[in-house]
Amino acid sequence: MKNPPHLIFILADDMGYGDLSCLNAESKIHTAHLDRLAAGGMRFRDAHASSAVCTPSRYSILTGRYNWRSALKEGVTHGFSGPLIEEGRLTMASLLQQHGYTTAAIGKWHLGWDWAKSGIAPTDVDYSKPITHGPCANGFDYFFGISASLDMPPYVYVENDRVTAPPDREFPGATGFAFCRRGPIAPNFRHADVLPELTRRAEAFLARQTAARPFFLYFPLPAPHTPILPAPEFQGKSGTNPYGDFCLMVDDVVGRVMAAVERAGLTENTILVFTADNGCSPKADFPGLEKLGHRPSYVFRGHKADIYEGGHRIPLLVRWPAAIRAGSACDATVCLVDWLATLADILGVRLPDNAGEDSVSLLPAFRAPQSASRMPVVHHSIDGSFSIRQGRWKLELCPGSGGWSWPRPGKECEGLPPIQLYDLTADIGERRNVQHEHPDVVAHLTGLLTRYVRDGRSTPGTPQPNTGPADWPQLAWMRR
Numbered sequence: 001m002k003n004p005p006h007l008i009f010i011l012a013d014d015m016g017y018g019d020l021s022c023l024n025a026e027s028k029i030h031t032a033h034l035d036r037l038a039a040g041g042m043r044f045r046d047a048h049a050s051s052a053v054c055t056p057s058r059y060s061i062l063t064g065r066y067n068w069r070s071a072l073k074e075g076v077t078h079g080f081s082g083p084l085i086e087e088g089r090l091t092m093a094s095l096l097q098q099h100g101y102t103t104a105a106i107g108k109w110h111l112g113w114d115w116a117k118s119g120i121a122p123t124d125v126d127y128s129k130p131i132t133h134g135p136c137a138n139g140f141d142y143f144f145g146i147s148a149s150l151d152m153p154p155y156v157y158v159e160n161d162r163v164t165a166p167p168d169r170e171f172p173g174a175t176g177f178a179f180c181r182r183g184p185i186a187p188n189f190r191h192a193d194v195l196p197e198l199t200r201r202a203e204a205f206l207a208r209q210t211a212a213r214p215f216f217l218y219f220p221l222p223a224p225h226t227p228i229l230p231a232p233e234f235q236g237k238s239g240t241n242p243y244g245d246f247c248l249m250v251d252d253v254v255g256r257v258m259a260a261v262e263r264a265g266l267t268e269n270t271i272l273v274f275t276a277d278n279g280c281s282p283k284a285d286f287p288g289l290e291k292l293g294h295r296p297s298y299v300f301r302g303h304k305a306d307i308y309e310g311g312h313r314i315p316l317l318v319r320w321p322a323a324i325r326a327g328s329a330c331d332a333t334v335c336l337v338d339w340l341a342t343l344a345d346i347l348g349v350r351l352p353d354n355a356g357e358d359s360v361s362l363l364p365a366f367r368a369p370q371s372a373s374r375m376p377v378v379h380h381s382i383d384g385s386f387s388i389r390q391g392r393w394k395l396e397l398c399p400g401s402g403g404w405s406w407p408r409p410g411k412e413c414e415g416l417p418p419i420q421l422y423d424l425t426a427d428i429g430e431r432r433n434v435q436h437e438h439p440d441v442v443a444h445l446t447g448l449l450t451r452y453v454r455d456g457r458s459t460p461g462t463p464q465p466n467t468g469p470a471d472w473p474q475l476a477w478m479r480r
Helices: 032-039 054-063 092-098 191-207 242-263 286-291 336-347 363-367 439-455 473-479
Strands: 006-012 042-044 102-108 142-146 169-171 183-185 215-220 270-276 316-319 328-330 377-380 386-390 393-396 420-423
Touching: 006 054, 006 242, 032 242, 032 270, 032 316, 042 363, 054 092, 054 336, 092 102, 092 215, 092 336, 102 191, 142 191, 169 183, 191 215, 191 242, 242 270, 336 363, 386 439, 393 439, 420 439, 439 473
Parallel strands: 006 215, 006 270, 042 328, 102 142, 102 215
Antiparallel strands: 042 316, 270 316, 377 386, 386 393, 393 420
């Protein structure tokens, strides 16, 4: 490609669809900068993370492969976890790096890496030695950030493959909105300073870029995930609670990134993406926000961790003045797993059969959003439950939420049908299970998902192996 676009990918952590005023007219949080981003580009109103929780959705974003194909079949990794991305797997960063891009990741990694060990326990780390199999082994020229969520130890900064300062004491943990776990902390690490520090690093990176060489900045924020720590200038500003204030701080970060791009004179040919890794967490205090008329999950059922829409339907805004009409909207069902194929399409290259097995290019949607369509999308909850969506129909292969909302896995699901089918056109709130009325739809979608699992891919191409065992407990529906 003669003039490849720059790419900035801002990934909020646990921010709900309903938190953005450009997507929810009744939002009590006025996200002025995100509204301006939407006005300058495209709003996707039916966009999804591949999973309802952090680690798996990030795996899918970078690899173009559904998260449940990895070794992680449920849950998330933690701060001391090993690497999830398979060695040699193509990522967004390595693809762009191969085509001359400067690549940087600044923020929350949460995909594991190998710490140098000082003993046999997971927390026995030799902080004087480099990490391996981290961002710089997966296509990034530069990394600055934290190993996992901001509420997970160890509380240290890592630059490229080195800890900037080793822990020198034990952090006691915190509760409430400021929740974080007990663990080792470095002398240069203060939780409230992390988002501002990462933002300064991102601004500095952008200030060094020119039109002469394309760049990719992957900017996964640690906010508004716990610990919910809005800076003093944002406290009370939303008129809601600390979570709403923290969302405004995230909005301000987006405004600062937009300003940095404008100062560099790179706006026209920069793809600027804002999205989130999953739905909003209950840590935001849903009852308190509901009393104020604010619903982070908008009209959708559930929240972070759930198989329901509130778990994985996420905000997705894309601005690219050179190719996307300002103020446009797309109602096609899309997934964050689609970015690897999108970049390959933009660059005019074909992905190998063992890469991007579930990724479908968004470029047609950028050009003609009203006619865009995609093959069925697969969703996944924190306990590893599956769902598949095709058009109006959503089949959920579990009796409850598969996550944290009622009915939770276990006793709350006793006596419920083992599967759920919802007509989202008539029932966006997923309240009326119509699986008994449409056995043909259930059979069709179950057959499709079975093929996707067995083929190791959902896109056309040579079948590929899934990582790990060929069968696992959450595939019980395939054996019924």
